[in-house]
Amino acid sequence: MSKQTPDRQTPGRKAPQERPPERQSPDGQTPQTPQTLELSRRRLLGTVGAAGAAGLVVGGTGGALGVAAAQDDAPKPLTTLGSTEVAFRPARAKQQAGITTPLQAKGHLVAFDLTPGSGRKEAAALLRRWSRTAEELMAGHAPHADTGVALDAGPSSLTVTFGFGHSFFDRTGLTKHRPSQLDPLPDFSADALDPRRSNGDLWIQIGADDALVAFHALRALQKEAAGTARLRWQMNGFNRTPGATAQPMTARNLMGQVDGTNNPKPSDPDFDARIFVGRDTEQAWMRGGSYAVVRRIRMLLDEWEKQPLHKQEKVIGRRKSNGAPLTGGSETTPMRLDANGPDGLPVIPADAHARVAAPESNQGAAMLRRPFSFHDGFRDDGAPDAGLLFVCWQADPLRAFTQIQRKLDRGDALSVFLRHEASGLYAVPPAAEAGDYVGRPLLEG
Numbered sequence: 001m002s003k004q005t006p007d008r009q010t011p012g013r014k015a016p017q018e019r020p021p022e023r024q025s026p027d028g029q030t031p032q033t034p035q036t037l038e039l040s041r042r043r044l045l046g047t048v049g050a051a052g053a054a055g056l057v058v059g060g061t062g063g064a065l066g067v068a069a070a071q072d073d074a075p076k077p078l079t080t081l082g083s084t085e086v087a088f089r090p091a092r093a094k095q096q097a098g099i100t101t102p103l104q105a106k107g108h109l110v111a112f113d114l115t116p117g118s119g120r121k122e123a124a125a126l127l128r129r130w131s132r133t134a135e136e137l138m139a140g141h142a143p144h145a146d147t148g149v150a151l152d153a154g155p156s157s158l159t160v161t162f163g164f165g166h167s168f169f170d171r172t173g174l175t176k177h178r179p180s181q182l183d184p185l186p187d188f189s190a191d192a193l194d195p196r197r198s199n200g201d202l203w204i205q206i207g208a209d210d211a212l213v214a215f216h217a218l219r220a221l222q223k224e225a226a227g228t229a230r231l232r233w234q235m236n237g238f239n240r241t242p243g244a245t246a247q248p249m250t251a252r253n254l255m256g257q258v259d260g261t262n263n264p265k266p267s268d269p270d271f272d273a274r275i276f277v278g279r280d281t282e283q284a285w286m287r288g289g290s291y292a293v294v295r296r297i298r299m300l301l302d303e304w305e306k307q308p309l310h311k312q313e314k315v316i317g318r319r320k321s322n323g324a325p326l327t328g329g330s331e332t333t334p335m336r337l338d339a340n341g342p343d344g345l346p347v348i349p350a351d352a353h354a355r356v357a358a359p360e361s362n363q364g365a366a367m368l369r370r371p372f373s374f375h376d377g378f379r380d381d382g383a384p385d386a387g388l389l390f391v392c393w394q395a396d397p398l399r400a401f402t403q404i405q406r407k408l409d410r411g412d413a414l415s416v417f418l419r420h421e422a423s424g425l426y427a428v429p430p431a432a433e434a435g436d437y438v439g440r441p442l443l444e445g
């Protein structure tokens with residue numbers, strides 16, 4: 001096994017490798033995929049060491065035959081999926097990991113409330129503990145007193161992202177540091193929100209390409225909250241596993257649509273201004289951070305699946321097969337919103353979801369959508385309790401999520417197939433600097 005070579009960005013870590021287009025992000029948060037066998041999970045070193053030793057014993061007693069057997073028995077390297085590592089402290093970006101990081105196969109969203117008696121000091125100590133553990137786990141190391149759940153796996157693109165909810169600031173005496181962007185979202189007519197599964201003082205998004213690695217992180221962080229914060233709600237989600245398709249492709253949701261096509265791209269000139277908080281903010285601790293809106297949106301799949309394909313495509317304004325706009329071309333061809341058909345009607349209907357949500361219909365508003373699908377079994381009537389854990393990122397929720405959701409609320413053909421059941425809005429500060437923890441400038445500033 002080769003030793004890890006320190007690089008200039010992150011001591012002790014490999015330099016980023018070439019990635020396929022969909023999973024690239026030019027912001028220093030590209031998961032790092034070692035080409036050679038570079039396993040950072042310490043416990044895995046132990047495993048390989050033991051197997052290697054066994055091979056040597058065979059070689060020592062069996063001559064040439066023994067060497068062949070030793071080679072056959074040699075442990076296989078992890079795939080790049082398991083050994084891919086995302087930096088907790090990105091070298092070339094201010095934001096936390098898990099925002100521009102490519103979608104992972106498994107996700108947990110979890111909110112905590114501070115326990116009575118826990119204030120700013122306790123919250124600071126918790127964020128310090130959480131940051132240390134998140135950094136260790138993302139590097140593929142086991143935390144102290146580990147459960148062993150992820151013992152055999154590499155980092156698997158694990159990301160852990162921390163945020164603060166509206167109620168956090170009153171509980172910690174930090175009300176004057178609460179950004180106005182955290183003001184509660186307005187009510188929308190389609191809302192059927194469950195308050196017990198909404199909001200919360202603290203929020204964590206966990207993503208990984210391996211389910212055990214993701215659960216391991218969830219459990220480690222939950223245990224570290226004991227005595228300071230209590231779990232308020234928790235949701236589990238998933239996306240397609242990298243490698244499941246022949247080439248990298250935009251994800252599909254549980255309605256079968258290609259979902260994520262017209263997301264803003266990090267290469268867009270206005271990407272940072274749209275997604276990340278700029279220098280002009282009154283709350284300096286949020287500079288380089290972002291606001292996350294989280295919605296549990298159940299899909300009425302029994303109704304949706306009864307619709308013929310051409311109707312489903314009109315609801316979205318795009319082809320189900322490849323995500324191309326109904327006005328033609330391929331997935332990445334821009335929609336021609338002004339095109340009319342032979343009947344004189346718009347080819348992309350006036351209430352098509354993609355039209356109503358587009359920046360052109362919303363004074364330029366845009367957000368970065370980074371969802372997970374969910375499936376929590378079946379309801380009493382046999383309908384799947386399934387849909388989208390819609391997570392979107394923006395510099396200002398009022399001018400992005402709220403603006404677009406208001407518009408969707410008034411005339412979106414998709415909304416009759418959806419139920420918004422839970423909601424949260426969180427201030428997600430920038431990544432911690434070296435030796436620091438996430439949120440220190442707020443908690444100790």
Ligand SMILES: C=CC1=C(C)c2cc3[nH]c(cc4nc(cc5[nH]c(cc1n2)c(C)c5CCC(=O)O)C(CCC(=O)O)=C4C)c(C)c3C=C
Pocket residue numbers: 253255257258259260261262263295297299316318323353354355357358359366367387388390401404405408418
């Ligand atoms: C308030 C914001 C949005 C909610 C809520 C939302 C829910 C939602 N969307 C889909 C499926 C698709 N959405 C698509 C595009 C799209 N959606 C939003 C916003 C919300 N969606 C935006 C801003 C856009 C981009 C519009 C544009 O610029 O063209 C698409 C088309 C493909 C794509 O661009 O991603 C699909 C499909 C579901 C299923 C859903 C709730 C469950």
Ligand SMILES: [Fe+2]
Pocket residue numbers: 353357
């Ligand atoms: Fe959408």
